[in-house]
Amino acid sequence: MNQIVSSLIEAFQYQFIIKALLVGSLIAFSSSVMGIFLVLKKFSMIGDGLAHVSFATVAIALLFNASPLIVSIPVVILASFLILKLNEKAGLHGDAAIGLVSSFSVAFGVLLASMSNGFNVDLFSYLFGSILIISDIDLIFSLILSIVVVIGLLLFYNALFAVTHDEEFAEVIGIDVKLMNRVIAVLTSITIVLGIRVVGTMLISSMIIFPTVTALQLSRSFKQTIVIAVAISIFCVIAGVLASFVFNLPSGATIVMLNAFFFAIFFVIKRIGGQS
Amino acid sequence: MSEIECKKLIIGYNGTPLCEPIDLIVEQGQYLFIIGENGSGKSSFIKTLTGLLPRIDGQITYSIPHQRLGYVSQKHQVYTDFPATSFEVIQSGGLYKLKKSPFYKKEDKKAVRELMASLKISHLAEKSFHHLSGGQKQRVLIARALMTTDRLLILDEPINGLDPTTRREVYDMLKELHQKGITIIMVSHDHEAAYQYGTHILTFESGKYRHMVNENLIEDEKEVVTCRSN
Numbered sequence: 484m485n486q487i488v489s490s491l492i493e494a495f496q497y498q499f500i501i502k503a504l505l506v507g508s509l510i511a512f513s514s515s516v517m518g519i520f521l522v523l524k525k526f527s528m529i530g531d532g533l534a535h536v537s538f539a540t541v542a543i544a545l546l547f548n549a550s551p552l553i554v555s556i557p558v559v560i561l562a563s564f565l566i567l568k569l570n571e572k573a574g575l576h577g578d579a580a581i582g583l584v585s586s587f588s589v590a591f592g593v594l595l596a597s598m599s600n601g602f603n604v605d606l607f608s609y610l611f612g613s614i615l616i617i618s619d620i621d622l623i624f625s626l627i628l629s630i631v632v633v634i635g636l637l638l639f640y641n642a643l644f645a646v647t648h649d650e651e652f653a654e655v656i657g658i659d660v661k662l663m664n665r666v667i668a669v670l671t672s673i674t675i676v677l678g679i680r681v682v683g684t685m686l687i688s689s690m691i692i693f694p695t696v697t698a699l700q701l702s703r704s705f706k707q708t709i710v711i712a713v714a715i716s717i718f719c720v721i722a723g724v725l726a727s728f729v730f731n732l733p734s735g736a737t738i739v740m741l742n743a744f745f746f747a748i749f750f751v752i753k754r755i756g757g758q759s
Numbered sequence: 760m761s762e763i764e765c766k767k768l769i770i771g772y773n774g775t776p777l778c779e780p781i782d783l784i785v786e787q788g789q790y791l792f793i794i795g796e797n798g799s800g801k802s803s804f805i806k807t808l809t810g811l812l813p814r815i816d817g818q819i820t821y822s823i824p825h826q827r828l829g830y831v832s833q834k835h836q837v838y839t840d841f842p843a844t845s846f847e848v849i850q851s852g853g854l855y856k857l858k859k860s861p862f863y864k865k866e867d868k869k870a871v872r873e874l875m876a877s878l879k880i881s882h883l884a885e886k887s888f889h890h891l892s893g894g895q896k897q898r899v900l901i902a903r904a905l906m907t908t909d910r911l912l913i914l915d916e917p918i919n920g921l922d923p924t925t926r927r928e929v930y931d932m933l934k935e936l937h938q939k940g941i942t943i944i945m946v947s948h949d950h951e952a953a954y955q956y957g958t959h960i961l962t963f964e965s966g967k968y969r970h971m972v973n974e975n976l977i978e979d980e981k982e983v984v985t986c987r988s989n
Binding site for chain 1: 809810811825826827828830831832833837838841842843844847848851852854855857861862863885886887890903904907
């Protein structure tokens with residue numbers, strides 16, 4: 484026990500841990516709030532699809548020695564528009580459209596990776612996250628983009644609420660539903676690209692889905708859903724980063740496991756509460 | 760004074776008309792029931808009125824900006840398990856008041872509370888929308904529409920899936936609103952209610968429409984309603 488406490492104290496002396504906690508919390512905030520709109524709009528698989536697209540964009544960036552963040556954001560935003568468009572068209576089912584885009588992206592990413600040096604350490608770190616090795620540029624980008632997400636959410640919060648609850652009503656009272664769906668797509672794309680640094684392309688959709696679904700077990704109001712989801716998400720990232728340092732575990736997977744743990748607890752509480 | 764005026768309005772999907780050109784005036788204070796078989800065009804007509812469906816041809820003139828129509832969408836369009844309180848749902852009807860500010864002001868919240876009190880649903884304010892009964896949900900959605908408008912309600916099959924007692928409650932609420940001077944346009948399968956409550960009835964059948972004054976009601980209530988139909 485003493486050993487754990489002393490390594491926790493030790494953790495806070497490292498700059499990389501402080502950076503990881505800061506960036507991780509910002510991304511936990513953005514991903515959990517975006518998650519609420521995505522889950523409620525039944526768009527959660529868009530998050531998953533875009534995460535797969537970001538795998539391909541990271542492979543492209545690494546092949547050309549460019550910053551994965553800079554390459555990924557515009558491409559993932561474009562992909563999100565494409566998925567929305569395919570979703571709106573009657574010919575293709577929404578989930579099938581996402582399946583098409585994501586499997587294509589993964590295949591493309593794998594081919595690119597094999598053309599360079601195969602799956603090297605760098606690509607592996609983007610697959611499963613590597614929040615403990617965040618560069619200063621990543622930190623600055625994460626800060627700026629998280630602020631963009633927060634401002635976007637504040638500006639459009641009420642319109643997003645209306646569109647998520649009842650699209651027809653929102654359209655009648657003059658809200659541009661298509662624009663709002665695009666706002667969701669852009670903010671989600673940014674969040675996902677940032678999130679791959681924390682938990683990786685394979686696990687980022689869990690950071691979007693878990694906190695919301697957990698909050699939905701107990702929340703009564705929309706505001707409460709947001710507060711619970713954000714609190715759980717930030718707690719899981721902080722606890723996950725520290726636990727991964729102390730117990731020498733992979734940070735991304737630890738964060739996701741903590742999220743799963745909270746979900747299980749809330750799920751059980753709801754069931755017990757419902758029976759009594 | 761007319762609330763809505765349709766001139767040679769052609770409704771339908773993808774350029775294919777569902778009905779002959781419609782000429783119709785809905786005067787202030789009318790309670791118009793729209794009835795007809797599935798696919799006859801009644802829902803398409805209402806969707807065209809609200810701007811959800813583009814009109815093929817013709818004209819619609821509104822007395823108010825069409826974003827200020829009080830619309831109650833069909834039940835399956837509304838996310839019924841939504842994690843929001845009734846207050847939050849009703850408040851979202853007042854979105855047009857926000858203009859540039861991202862937050863509702865104190866007086867906006869007060870207006871929601873006053874509206875809920877006048878509709879006798881104050882007790883539902885903090886209740887989660889998805890825990891409400893079917894009838895309570897419908898009342899909250901009508902309240903949300905009233906945040907947008909104080910003169911014209913358009914409802915798309917509001918009593919579908921409700922039991923007879925709850926239907927009665929919704930009809931009573933609408934009757935009260937109509938008596939306060941709100942114009943009501945409502946799509947329904949409930950012919951009996953149409954003749955019981957409606958001042959006017961619009962029927963769609965096999966590509967034709969018929970707009971008429973509900974003579975029974977006028978006889979019963981000795982109400983004088985002016986009507987200009989085609």
